Amino acid sequence: MGHEWLSLWSFLYGPLSIFLVGLYGLLTQKNLIKMAISINIMDYGVNLFIISLGYVPSAEAPIYTDAVKTYLPVFADPLPQALVLTAIVISVAVTAFILALTIKIHSQYGTTDLTKLGEMEL
Amino acid sequence: MSTLIFIGLAASLLIYAAARLSRPLGALLLMLLSGAGVAALILSWGKGFTETLPLGNGLELTFSLSTFNWPFLLLGAFVLFIVSLFAVNALKEMEHGASFLALLTLIGVSVMGVFGAYDFLTLFIFFELMTWTSFFLVSMGKTGAKKAALIYAFMSMIAAYLMISAIMMIAQYTGSFSYSDFMGMYEAMPSGIRTTVVIFFLAAALIKGGIYPVHFWLRSAHGDAPHVFSPVLSGLLVKYGYYSAFLFLLFFPVMVATKAGITQVTSTDGPNFILAFIGGLSIMAGTVAAILQSDAKKLVAFSSVSHGGYVILALAYGTNMAVAGGLAHIWVHVLTALGMFLSMGAVAYRTGTTDMDEMGGLIKNMPVTFTVYLIAIISVAGIPPLAGFVSKWMIIQALAANGSYILAFMAFFGSIGSFMYVFRPLATIFLGQRPHKFKDVREVPFFMQLAMLIVTLLTILLGIMPYYLLKPFTRIQEFIGMVPVKIGFSTVYSALTQLDMMLIFLVFGGGFLLALVIFLLFSKPTKVEQHEVYTSGEIAPEISTTPEIYHFSKGYYRSFGRLFSRWPSVEAWYHKGAAYISQFFEIIEQSLFKQSINGFIWLAVVVMAVLMAVRWF
Amino acid sequence: MIMQNPVLLIAVPLLLAFLIPVFSSFFKGAVRFIPVLAGGFNVIAAALLIPQASGDVAVTEIGGWASAYGISLLFSSQIGYMILAVNLTALLAIFYYILNERDLGSPLAYPIAFTLALSGANGMIMTGDLFNLFVFMEMTAIAGYIIAVHKKGYLGTFRFVVLSSVGSAFFLIATASLYNATGFLNMAMAGKNLGALSTPFISVISVLFIMALSSEAELLPLNGWVAPVYRESSGAGSVFFASVFSGAALFAVIKVMLIVFGINYAYVHQGLLVLGLVTLAAGEAAAFKQSNLKKMVAYSSIAQSGLIIAAVAAAMRSGVLHNGLFNAALFQLINNILAKALVLLGIALLGQATLKEIGGAGTRKKWLGVFISAGVLSLIGMPGFAGFWSKLFLVRELVGNRMFVFTLVFLLAALFEAYYYLRFLQSLFLGKSTTAASLPKTSWVTYILLFVLAALIILIGFAPDVIIRAVSGLSLGGVL
Known part of the structure; x- marks a missing residue:
């Protein structure tokens, strides 16, 4: 019970609550x-x-070594890790872009407050 | 005919190029083309053909020339011929004149397509072609024309969408767009679909035809359109509506009964009676509204509403006499609308205004225009011996013969009322006091006179010899299997009596001659300055009167207007509705598209929650 | 032959985009022609690929992986036409950029952005893999961010970035969950294994996908960026948004809906149908009030996206795929891509922002006026132009399938659309300009570009057979 609770927390509720913090x-x-920080979160x-x-309980890192020849290990799923790498790179790029945009907005309008900017926008 | 349509499309480019060089050249080219159309149609009297233009994937356009659409095609070619003749001189100073002529040629193409169509798809395509071309043409008019054109296009699009929905329902049921398939399967269609189809199609036709209560676009569109285009709108484009109404009225119960040879209408024919009643209301509303107009062209526009009412009333009434009368009235209205709009256009061409309160006494300057207008309004009012009398006589005969006195009263109301409104321009533009600024107004140039005189001549000739007016329509009656009305060379026979137009003409002609003789025998009148009439030649300096203040044409029917001021106005309701819609749109934009970023995220979260909630519970 | 591999449509622009910084150190002036190279290559390659493709979807495996496990690209002649339309409009926009806007903004960044956008858009259209779709979506989006700031419209772009990032976060969650549940990222395989999953799970996933794709495809609720971005974007940029990005994104939505969810999940399509119809109505209502031309087109673009999505959803809703409706929607999509590009290029060439300012411009620049009219009349579905047929087919299918509410919303929306577009044309030809500013010069090359588009629209208008066969003859074997 305890183990399952922990794994649910760390694999589902934890990430989800971080996501919701960002959404909030x-x-x-x-x-x-x-806002940029929120997107990052x-x-x-x-x-x-x-x-x-991609987590598999008590699995090994999915690296193909000589050891595989002697016994068949349980591997963690490598695909999500590959996906996450791509996703991280993309999110870094977007964050950089947002921050650059924020600098531009600040230099043009003199504020980074959305309520003040809203008046100029509409 | 598909070849002709492609020729027409090419011709519009050619005419544009020609008109860029010289406006009269472009107009003459269009005149030649449409004149050739008139000639070709007259030569092909009695002939017919059907042809298809495949577009691939099971789509095809079908055209036909038959007894059924011959008078309508002729009508289109004739109106364009007259208007382009008129345009030879009239377009000279108009901005965008070349584009005007090119678009007018496209209207000609749409005439061929709408009247020549033998399937609903073709009909719809050319209706739409007409919509956008005439939208631009109306927009080219005077100050209010842009707004007018938008309202016009809006109403036309409503009609188009009603029509396409009906067409698609038909197509879904019959599996094709063809008229004949529809006619064959009409009786077998489920009554729900049948009713919807008929209502949609007729609603579309009423909008296009400018019938009360969807008539209000006519006022501004016809009134503010370029003077050269108003005759086309009134003489030709509203006829698209009548034509499509007629197509559908063929399936109404009474028509079916009449086709079977019964001539007596009974009170159980609900749908027909409702439609006839709408036509009657249109007659009355159009008449009253026309009386109250102070702009000459708007007055004529409302007279179109009233005349459309006659056509719909008669076609919906559906006895063989009424149908023949209604169809003949379409042609009569073409002539009168051309006569009235062209003469008003001629006046506006010289004076630059259509406001009747400003004008007066132009009979001396423009005698030909005056004559044209006079003949046209005699026909409008249904006074013998002109063509207008024949068709109105037939319609009222049909109504009276079957004892429909309410409808007959409505038709009479229109006739009597039309005396009032057609007299107003006569009195205020041509008769009465001439303002000084119009002292040097001259008669319009040759081609404009010619165009107007052809119309006048035809009005008189068709009045004397109703055979030529009615023969095409009795042939239609034969074609659709209805008992044709009995006609002679100058006579029409109804159930009650008979009408000999030649006799009437001779009586009237005799009376005219008698009056002429009396006029010539007695001494010549003394000519005085016009304003001297009012003060018996003496102008007291202390009153400091000017001739203008005696101008009795200002607010001509003001007292009559008070009489009707409490009547409900459909147009006011439309305005209110439009204002509400506009506010509603504003709210939508504010709430969905003008949020802050946080607002959009909220929106997304809410939508997501709603979508998920709907699934779960 | 090497041209026969559809992967080149993605790879060549991508390679060229990466080469641009390298080239720029040698030939500074020449880099702006690289996007033309990419676009031109794509148009030719697509044109060559179409005749070889059949109606059935051909799957190209990438990198030697079996298609269920590796990335795969889908190609059919339907997709080919989609790619052709998107790349053609993109090419025209790039030409416009070179001719009229090359001095606007960085001479290095924009060629890169355009080339990247091409690669990403083609990827979005062709890919058969969910995560791959995410990558291409982000690639297009980032290129889109750059294009959006072309005329220093920072605030609109900020909105765009935030909303689109939220969308992509949803997309990632949905994709990862789907992968976890079905074991595949390949769309077809994931869709096949979907049947074993519980209804709540599928509905959550589907809602996440809808949300995720709504920002790129200009659907409610994440489309708040559209109007400000259009208003502030450059001429070439607005064409990219209206024709290239939204076209590719709409196609991606259609693809995900069709391949992953298929026809078995009526409730998914029901939700999408309602969302699409609301978008359609709201977009037209908002556009009706606009006096700024680009905003007007932006809202109309939103509305059209709603229409297309609603039509596709309606086609899949009832457990069988209504080929006619589906094809009509795709036909409408292609027509919309072409006509919007023409209208937006025309508006950009007029150089004026509002309805009043352009008054009478069409008479001073006759040909420009004529070309814009062709686009506008096609958009509102007048006969003689391409848009007529797609709207006609839509009505036919909607009435034929007894979807009367949809028909009503569609026709009412079309009514108001016709009203404001006609008002635009009226002002263009007959209005009186309120500004004394003279119109910018237009080169003959630009006229040729516009002519190509207008001729295409009129050609389809007179001979719809060509494109109908292209879009519909195919679906008989299997759509997409």
């Missing part, structure tokens, strides 16, 4: 930089979720 940030924050949640999907 997007729902409430008015500052552009805080969301991405962390998602990435963690994907990684945890």
